[in-house]
Amino acid sequence: MRSPSPFRALWGANALSNLADGLVFVTMPLVAAGLTDDPRGVAGLATTYALVRLLVALPVGVYVDRLDRRTLIVVANLLRGVAVLGLAVAIQSGLASLAVLYAVMAVVGVLESAADGAAVAVLPAIVPGDRLDRANARITGTQLVADEFVGPPLGGILFALAAAVPVYATGGLWVAAGAVALALPRRARDAPSPPQRRVRRRPCSARPRRASAGSPGTASSDPWP
Template sequence: MDFVSAGEGQVTIDAATCRLASPQQFEMVGVESDPARLMDMAIGRGFNALWSTSALSNLADGLAFVSMPLLAASMTDDPRLVAGLATLYAVIRLVAALPIGVWVDRFDRRTLIVAANILRGGALAGFALTIQFGVSSLIVLYSAMAVVAALESVADSAAIAILPSLVGTQRLESANGRIAATQLIADEFAGPPLGGFLFALAASVPAFAMGGLWALAGVIALALPTRSPSTLSADAHSSRRSVFAEAVDGIAWLRRHHVVGGLAVIGALASIGYMLPFSILVLFARERLGLNGTGYGLLLAFSALGGLLGSMLASRLRARLGSRWTIVASLILGAVALGGLALTQNPIVAGLLLALYILHAVVWNICSLSLRQRLVPDDLLGRVGGATRVLGLSGLAVGSALGGILADFDLRIPIAAGGVLFLACCFVAVIMLRGELDLGIRPTSAPHESGD
């Protein structure tokens, strides 16, 4: 799902980035305001470093997606303990979301990205050594997974918050789209089969590979620009309040801002709608579509192609339709896709509908994330992002539980219910996403300001 700033009325140019507030401001300092040239200038070395870091990190995530459950299954036959890895991962990310958001606003974001990647690389290297020397156990595996989950949250939150300082505000969708496309390729296409292949060589090999990829990502992140002391939180150089008090600032700002708050509400509902069908999709594929395990894997791989298309279309759609109607159109597409999926028994039609569904999800994620990055003040990006993440992760948990309950009656019900929820999201989007959403200058309000 979610990357310091030029102040209003000035242009900041440094060795790593070229940042702009608007073409008019370039004219003020005598820089040519040709739109094509400005777009070329908007993404530079800083973004390339972030993109490379993200690519390596997501490839490691793809390896973990397959190899970690395989490692657990090699240590125990208890399905609850194997499934517990995913539960632990989700719980850690949920519990850590708010305090991590505070740290992202308190400290230099480059330092957080570098440290988080190098530390999880070291943790995985240490875990791989325990496997290599035959002293590993489920406790060690669970501990390594907990460290990875916490540090991944740090790296992801800091990356989302740093992105607006690396690209022009009108290039956020393009930049987020490039990152999303790379994430899909690494997580869905390259990482899982590579993880399975490496595990077949030796159980420790994918763990060593993950550690190396994350460590290299941390080294590359050193090329990111540091955060100017003047842009740090107002509490950074004074007696600091508690983490809880600072987290409340982000929650309060989110609650008062009708657009960003609306995005958070939509995100929570959409997370429920997403997990309703996907929590039971493997059963739907087997019983309604007649697919075996291989067919189910191909179905998911084909649907991921829709996500790649969405990552390429998001910035173009936003430029043509604006953020509000791009979001509304994507949610309508998601509702229609799930409605059609609930009715079909044809695996080819189901594959096409799932591809359209994933296309909608990627377009929605890119547009909503870019809009939040555009509208939230720099010194609140971490905390508002943390509060938004709590709502989204909670929605995933609720959707997963509801999907299993509804599927007891009929496998089509959770899929159809997901479509209905996306229609509700459309209604919320039309009502709450009003006003000027595509401003070229980011706000600089303090935590007590509403941002309306």
Template sequence: MTTGRGFGVLWSANALSNLADGLAFISMPLLAASMTDDPRIVAGLATLYAIVRLFVALPIGVLVDRIDRRLLIINANLLRGLALLAFALTLHLGLSSLVILYLSMAVVATLESTADNAAVAILPSLVDRGRLDSANGRIAATQLVADEFAGPPLGGFLIAIAAAAPVFAMGGLWAAAGLVALALPVHPRRHNQLGVAATLHGPRSVYKEALEGIAWLAHHRLVGGLALIGALASVGYMLTFSILVLFAWEKLGLNETSYGLLLACSALGGLLGSLITSKLRNKLGYRWTIAGSLLLGALSMGGLAMSTNPIIAGALLAAYILHAVVWNICSTSLRQRLVPDAMLGRVGGATRVLGLLGLALGSFLGGFLGTTSLVTPVATAAGVFVVCSILAALIVQDESTISD
């Protein structure tokens, strides 16, 4: 296998889906704000999204290991498309409400989790394992362009035309992603394995199967260690980003427009990271690429804590996002290489739960520490990433000991 037609189909479907995600990122909160001026209800949309993704992660992991992943990607995207087209129709006809908006967001969160997990799990069957870093890097680059550069401005432009316009666009893009995914290659061997498993074991408990994934993760030193580092890194991320807008206003003297520019510039670091990760890994190996990237995260957060210059802060944030992308690509590729195919969905789901819990804890701690000084959570994040880097150097093995 190489990064050939099958990967090209997955990449294309992901690109369409990512563009819809970018539209949703800006459009859904704006729609909520157009229906109510209660900040709790507007913010509640993001809270609902996070809670749904947390609670569905484990059962979706089981589903990804039970069912043909190709069909999951197809159906998750088609169903998202149909749900959003129906929501857009209610907006167009003036029949929508906050309840429908919230229900639509819950559907999007559930099906997004399904499509994302299935895409990560199917990738090792589409490319050579030695090219997983490159494939994951291409997917990450496309996601950054769609989510950060293309989706938000397009969403703002469309919603200025009509409230339903970006929602129609989202629905169309997700439906198109599902149709493109129809061209993913069918793997008869996996069909046979799923059929044999169902025949031998009969109906099985979702709970027990989810526990199998958790147990595998807990007993694998490298993959389990990476999951814990990921959870800790998520804490560090949200320590800063939960209060970043306040830090930008008070410490850097930025306004709403310049803050948006700061974030856009920082995303360029992630784009660079997605392009160089494979070369870095080939030169340094997983151990030092991961440890070095996490150390870069620590240095960038430490520098940001001391910075009052918006240009320097932008460069430091770009370095931070670069580290985050390199870390994410390497940890994902290692998981894809080391986890048995039959467990990829469940181990991925358990890893996602740890990451989401880390985000929630980091957000809480960022707000709590920020009441004393906005520098405190940023400086604390730097310390967290130092710990992550040390753990990575201790846990990640030399390249020669990592078996495919």
């Protein structure tokens, strides 16, 4: 299957975004562990992220239905990138705190809900219905590999270099994802309805049909009543 350019843009943006997800979920607890000795403070990052996503699920869904999904994907990724790059600067300059980490994780949770919801909604609008299953499988497979198998070990390796390195990498990946998503079509909202084929109905013939050629004794039938 030769994927259309809009699908490649969505696929690429999702791959970059999911790789950033894998990095951030390893990096943030490591950064937090360097800021506090309280394990509850470290564990609370994941709780904050999950709770924020739960609370904003319905409001974000409303905005996904009303707003341009391409714009949502681009803006959500760019804002995540800017927030995390700001955190990287704070870490490098020694200004980071646990409160800043919690705030960044909350922002990331809100924006990720928007980006993920818009990506799911825009897919049927850019992929034909008969290719939708394959497109979903490709995106899901890429997400699994990037988020679970590539991002976490890469985050650990980069953190060994310096605490700010994987944070810079995460922010850069989200900015790149937003840039790639610019290739999506504008106003990509709902999937186009399939064209309706006009069928001309033939009037019924009162005369008996002749047997079809090559099939003696078998009368052909009119498909229309």
